[in-house]
Amino acid sequence: MCFYNQKRFSCGDWSWTSFAHRCNYEYRTGETCGMRLVNVTEFETTQCRLCEKIDTKLRRRSAETERLSRWRREGGTLVASMERSHKLITELDKEIRQLQWEREERRNALNSR
Template sequence: MCFFDQHRFACGDWKWGHFRQHCNREYRTGETCGMKLIMQTVPVSQKCKLCDKIDTKQRRRNAEEDRVNRWKREGGKFRASIDRSYDMIRSLDKEIYDLRSERMRKLQAV
C-alpha cells in the first residue's frame, strides 16, 4: 500500500503519477509493495493522449466527409477521388473504433 500521485485528465481518464511514500509493509530501500494508493489527485486541464488521438482522427474523418459532399454537389466528375475518400473514411472509422475500445478496456481494467 504505497502512495502515489494520481493525474486526472479533463476527459475523466487518469494515470499514476510520482511515488510519494512507502507503506510499513515494504522494508527494502527503493522498492514498493506493489499495491498503489492515491496520496493526492492532481487535475490536468488537457485530455489524455488516447482522447487526443480519437479527436484528431474524428476531425480528419469529418474533413473527408465534407470533401466527399462537396464533390457530390459539384457533379459526378470526381468518382475516383470520392471512392478513395470513402476508403479513407472506412479506415478512419476502424481506427476510431479501435482507439475507443482500447479506452474502454483501460477504464474497465481498474
C-alpha cells in the same frame, strides 16, 4: 500500500505519476510493497492520449466527409478521388472504433480492480 501521485484528465481517465512515499510494510531499501494508494491528485485540463487520438480522427473524418459531399454536390468528375475519399472514411471509422474499444477496455480493467 505505497503512495503515488495521480493525474486526472478532463475526460475522466487517470494515470499514475511520481512516487510520493513508502509505507511501513516494505522494509527493503528502495523497494515498494506493490500496492498503490493515491497521495495527491493533479487535475489536468487536457484529455488523455486515447481521447485526443479519437478527437483527431473524428475531426479528420468530418473534414473528409465534408470534402466528399462537396465533390458530389459540384458534380462527380473526380471519381477516383471520391473512391479514395470513401475508402479513407471507412478506414478512419475502423480506427475510431478500435481506439474507442481500447478506451473502454482500459476503463473496464480499472473499474474491475
